[in-house]
Amino acid sequence: MNPALRPSRLSAVLLVLCAGFSASALAHNPMCECKAIDAEQIKCTGGFSDGSGAPGVTLDVIGYDETILVPGKLGADSTLTFKKPGAEFYVLFDAGPGHVVEIDQADIEAP
Amino acid sequence: MSKSAMAVQPSRLSQLWHKWRFHINVLLLLIPLGFMPKYFSDQALFRGDSGLGEREIGEVQVGPWSLRLAEFRNLPPQPDGAAGYLKGFSAALCDACIEPVKATYLRIGKPRSLRAAGSLFFGTPYSMGTQLPVPEKTKADAELWITMEGWDGSMHQASIPLSQASPATVAWLNKQGAKQ
Numbered sequence: 001m002n003p004a005l006r007p008s009r010l011s012a013v014l015l016v017l018c019a020g021f022s023a024s025a026l027a028h029n030p031m032c033e034c035k036a037i038d039a040e041q042i043k044c045t046g047g048f049s050d051g052s053g054a055p056g057v058t059l060d061v062i063g064y065d066e067t068i069l070v071p072g073k074l075g076a077d078s079t080l081t082f083k084k085p086g087a088e089f090y091v092l093f094d095a096g097p098g099h100v101v102e103i104d105q106a107d108i109e110a111p
Numbered sequence: 112m113s114k115s116a117m118a119v120q121p122s123r124l125s126q127l128w129h130k131w132r133f134h135i136n137v138l139l140l141l142i143p144l145g146f147m148p149k150y151f152s153d154q155a156l157f158r159g160d161s162g163l164g165e166r167e168i169g170e171v172q173v174g175p176w177s178l179r180l181a182e183f184r185n186l187p188p189q190p191d192g193a194a195g196y197l198k199g200f201s202a203a204l205c206d207a208c209i210e211p212v213k214a215t216y217l218r219i220g221k222p223r224s225l226r227a228a229g230s231l232f233f234g235t236p237y238s239m240g241t242q243l244p245v246p247e248k249t250k251a252d253a254e255l256w257i258t259m260e261g262w263d264g265s266m267h268q269a270s271i272p273l274s275q276a277s278p279a280t281v282a283w284l285n286k287q288g289a290k291q
Contacts, residue, residue: 029197029244033193049191062223062224092226097214097231098214098230098232100227100229102223
C-alpha cells in the first residue's frame with residue numbers, strides 16, 4: 001500500500017481539514033449603505049454581515065415626523081434607488097424586529 | 112568489510128527524534144492544560160455560573176418593569192465586517208416582568224420609534240443577550256436607551272449614560288477621537 005495513503009495518515013489529514021474548514025459561528029448582523037448617485041437619486045444596498053444579500057427586505061424612507069415617504073423593498077440585487085425626498089428623512093432597513101439599520105440623511109454620502 | 116560498517120548512519124534529526132519522542136509527546140499532551148483556566152472561565156460565563164456577564168451594570172428601572180443589565184465581556188466593541196462595531200450586553204428581566212414583557216431593545220440614543228428601537232434581546236428572560244451596534248462617531252456622553260414592549264401593547268423606556276453602561280466602550284470612543 002502506498003505509505004502516503006495509510007489509514008492513520010489519511011485520518012490525520014482529514015482531521016486537520018475538518019478543523020480548518022469547519023463552519024465557524026457566523027453572525028449575520030444587518031447592514032445597509034446609502035449613497036447619493038446624483039443630486040436627485042439615492043441608492044441603498046442592504047445585506048448581512050455573513051455576506052448574504054437581502055432581496056425583498058423592507059427599506060422605508062421615513063420623515064422626521066415618522067410619516068413613511070417611500071415604502072420600498074430591496075430588489076433582486078439587494079438595492080433600492082429612490083428620489084431624494086424634499087423633507088428631512090432617514091432610511092430604515094428593516095429585516096424584522098431588532099434587525100434594523102437606520103441611516104440618517106446627514107450620513108448619506110454626496111455623489 | 113563488516114556488515115555493520117555498511118549500514119547507513121541514521122541522520123542527526125532521526126537520532127534526536129528517537130531519543131526524545133516520548134518526552135515531546137508528553138509535552139504535546141500538556142499544552143492543552145495551559146488553556147484550561149480560560150476554557151473553564153468561558154464555560155462559566157456562557158452557562159451563567161459567573162453571573163450575567165463579565166461586568167454587572169446593575170438594576171435599571173424601565174417604567175413599571177426593571178431588568179438587570181451587564182456587559183457580556185468587559186471589552187470595547189468588536190468589529191463585524193461591514194456591519195460595523197458591535198458590543199455584547201446581557202440582561203435578566205425582573206421576575207414580575209417575565210410574563211408581561213414581549214420584547215426588550217437596546218439602542219445608543221433615543222429611538223425614533225418602536226420599529227427603530229435598536230437591537231433586540233434574545234434568549235431566556237433570565238439571561239438574554241444582544242449585540243449592540245456602536246457607530247464609530249458616537250459621542251462619549253451618549254446615552255444607552257432601553258425600550259421594553261409589553262404584550263398589552265404598552266411601551267416603556269429608560270436610559271443610562273454609556274459611561275455607566277460600558278466604560279470600556281467610552282474609552283474606545285475617546286481613543287477614536289480623529290473619527291468623531
